[in-house]
Amino acid sequence: MNRKTICNLLIKLVKSRNSDSDIVFTKIKDKYIPATLYNILKHIRILNLKLNQLGIKKSDRVAILSENRVEWICTDLACAISGIITVPIYNSLSKDQIRYIIEDSGSKVVFVSTSLLLERLLKIKEESGLDFEIISYNDFTGDERPEGLMFYNEIINEFESKGIVIEGSENINFINDKLNETDEEDLYSIIYTSGTTGNPKGVMLTNKNIYSNLEGCNNILEINERDVFLSFLPYSHAYERTAGYLLPFMNGAKIYYAQNIDTIGVQMPEVKPTFLITVPRLLDKMYNKVMKSGETLSGLRKQLFTSAIDFAHSENFDRKSFKFVLYDSLVYKKIKAKTGGNLRYFVSGGGALNKTINKFMNNIGLATLEGYGMTEASPVISVNRPEKIKVGTVGPALKGVEVKIGDEGEILIKGDTIMKGYYKDEVSTAEALKEGWLHSGDIGEIDEDGYIKITDRKKSLFKTSGGKYIAPTAIEEMILHIPYLDQAIVIGNGRMFVTALIVPEKDLNIDNELYKKVEKDIKEATSSLSTYEKIRRFKLLDKPFTIEDGEMTPTMKLKRKVIEEKYTHIIEEMYKGLEV
Numbered sequence: 001m002n003r004k005t006i007c008n009l010l011i012k013l014v015k016s017r018n019s020d021s022d023i024v025f026t027k028i029k030d031k032y033i034p035a036t037l038y039n040i041l042k043h044i045r046i047l048n049l050k051l052n053q054l055g056i057k058k059s060d061r062v063a064i065l066s067e068n069r070v071e072w073i074c075t076d077l078a079c080a081i082s083g084i085i086t087v088p089i090y091n092s093l094s095k096d097q098i099r100y101i102i103e104d105s106g107s108k109v110v111f112v113s114t115s116l117l118l119e120r121l122l123k124i125k126e127e128s129g130l131d132f133e134i135i136s137y138n139d140f141t142g143d144e145r146p147e148g149l150m151f152y153n154e155i156i157n158e159f160e161s162k163g164i165v166i167e168g169s170e171n172i173n174f175i176n177d178k179l180n181e182t183d184e185e186d187l188y189s190i191i192y193t194s195g196t197t198g199n200p201k202g203v204m205l206t207n208k209n210i211y212s213n214l215e216g217c218n219n220i221l222e223i224n225e226r227d228v229f230l231s232f233l234p235y236s237h238a239y240e241r242t243a244g245y246l247l248p249f250m251n252g253a254k255i256y257y258a259q260n261i262d263t264i265g266v267q268m269p270e271v272k273p274t275f276l277i278t279v280p281r282l283l284d285k286m287y288n289k290v291m292k293s294g295e296t297l298s299g300l301r302k303q304l305f306t307s308a309i310d311f312a313h314s315e316n317f318d319r320k321s322f323k324f325v326l327y328d329s330l331v332y333k334k335i336k337a338k339t340g341g342n343l344r345y346f347v348s349g350g351g352a353l354n355k356t357i358n359k360f361m362n363n364i365g366l367a368t369l370e371g372y373g374m375t376e377a378s379p380v381i382s383v384n385r386p387e388k389i390k391v392g393t394v395g396p397a398l399k400g401v402e403v404k405i406g407d408e409g410e411i412l413i414k415g416d417t418i419m420k421g422y423y424k425d426e427v428s429t430a431e432a433l434k435e436g437w438l439h440s441g442d443i444g445e446i447d448e449d450g451y452i453k454i455t456d457r458k459k460s461l462f463k464t465s466g467g468k469y470i471a472p473t474a475i476e477e478m479i480l481h482i483p484y485l486d487q488a489i490v491i492g493n494g495r496m497f498v499t500a501l502i503v504p505e506k507d508l509n510i511d512n513e514l515y516k517k518v519e520k521d522i523k524e525a526t527s528s529l530s531t532y533e534k535i536r537r538f539k540l541l542d543k544p545f546t547i548e549d550g551e552m553t554p555t556m557k558l559k560r561k562v563i564e565e566k567y568t569h570i571i572e573e574m575y576k577g578l579e580v
Helices: 006-016 037-053 070-080 095-105 115-128 152-161 170-176 207-221 238-250 261-271 280-295 299-313 322-337 355-364 426-432 472-479 512-525 560-566 568-575
Strands: 022-028 031-036 061-065 085-089 109-112 133-136 187-192 202-206 228-231 254-257 275-278 345-348 368-373 380-383 401-405 410-415 437-446 452-457 485-491 498-504 535-540
Touching: 006 037, 006 070, 006 170, 006 207, 006 238, 022 037, 022 070, 031 037, 037 070, 037 152, 037 170, 061 070, 061 095, 070 085, 070 109, 085 095, 095 115, 095 187, 095 202, 109 115, 115 133, 133 152, 187 207, 187 238, 202 207, 207 238, 207 380, 228 238, 228 261, 238 254, 238 275, 238 380, 261 280, 275 280, 280 299, 280 345, 280 355, 299 322, 299 355, 322 355, 355 368, 380 401, 401 437, 426 437, 452 472, 472 485, 472 498, 472 512, 485 560, 498 512, 498 568, 512 535, 535 568, 560 568
Parallel strands: 022 254, 061 085, 061 109, 085 187, 109 133, 228 254, 228 275, 275 345, 345 368, 498 535
Antiparallel strands: 022 031, 187 202, 368 380, 401 410, 410 437, 437 452, 485 498
16 A cells, blocks of 8 residues: 555655666755765665664654755655654744744754854753754864764764665665554644744644645646756745655656755756746746846847737737747747746745736746645645646645635635644644634635635735725735835725835835835826725835844745834824824
């Protein structure tokens, strides 16, 4: 019987690839350094033995505090094959947040990467009195080695010197020996949701949850060993961990690591990915870069570029027309070449994708599949189908996932991908899971083809003092259609009218001229809104909302409450003298 476990996923990888295959690539300086399947399996085995040596057993928790790297994968799989539960921690979290997750999860070992994170972790251990082992991915570079601190490379070298090697049939034998150590219903991971308010909740996901999600995704995307993924979102988030690491691993595809979000434009032509698991923010940046490139042109070249862009946006767009053939050969192909030329799909999740950008990307031949998910659903719930993309929707539910619309338009989800519950939090679990249905907190509708449309977050909806409901996300999307505006948050809960905090591009000078231009463009962009939904006042900010300042989640969603509290004085100024 082929049980739905991560151990079985690893067996699929071993069967699809030779042991000397390069499958994970890290860019160091100007070179991509490969990790072979042989070395990955060897590290998995050694780490598994080391954890056993440390007394870590099935159902114990092990945390990973690190950026994406091959060691992250090896640690995760070394735990999974023995039923040890991994607890990923975002490396962007504060010291108090990291401490909370380690303490709440009861993690007995924490794997850590950079010297900065190691220093933070050592302080947490010293100040809190929590008892956990620390294993550092990076070699020690300080003067005095902290007592008890272990190093990843030293562990590997220690076991290698004892003759721990995996060759030939031993690959399969080693994993096969572990097959009966885990069951489908065993927990694979506890993922603490980044959340926009309060302490994060630990989402308990089983082997079956994740494996079922992978099967549903694979049914649509049909990934194979020739595919190449460029990874930049953190593995600490369920989206990238499932779609950007486990999914390619299940199918023997290659993974290349982006150095950071700002290097993706350089790395795409180098790596030539077939898949990019992404968020709307990156696609917004790419689109705006394309638009700005046209500003440097002149004469006939500018006229051609403008006509091609207008055609891609037009209602009369037709791939069979002579215009498309002309514009594709002279304009669109140059845009597509910047992605490396082999891209099969952008898969976008983690927030609403601007419909204009989505339509443009798909029309010029950069297939963009917008989807929808949440950590509690492992995480993918739905995704547009390659054969039928409906811009403005997040596609139909995955195979094996049921979706329906409940009271007040809330999206409800059921299936094998739904979490076991929140760790040590029965109250929140009971609120989220009712009669087998996961209550998403999102408002939406389902069309005649089963395609889901998200209209807003239930929690982000607010009511003006006049009793009118406002869906801020939809208004923010309209504002961000203006190319030179980077971020926007709409405000108005309990107020007489709606206002906004807006971040323009960093190279723009915030003066009266810019305010006049923004005011004019916002009026045009939001002309279809009802009077009570329109922006009456706004403030331009010279500093963007960032993850580091706690204003965004690690997947770049705005933390509304944090931002509103931080900018209270500016918000009050916008309402001054106009509210009674």
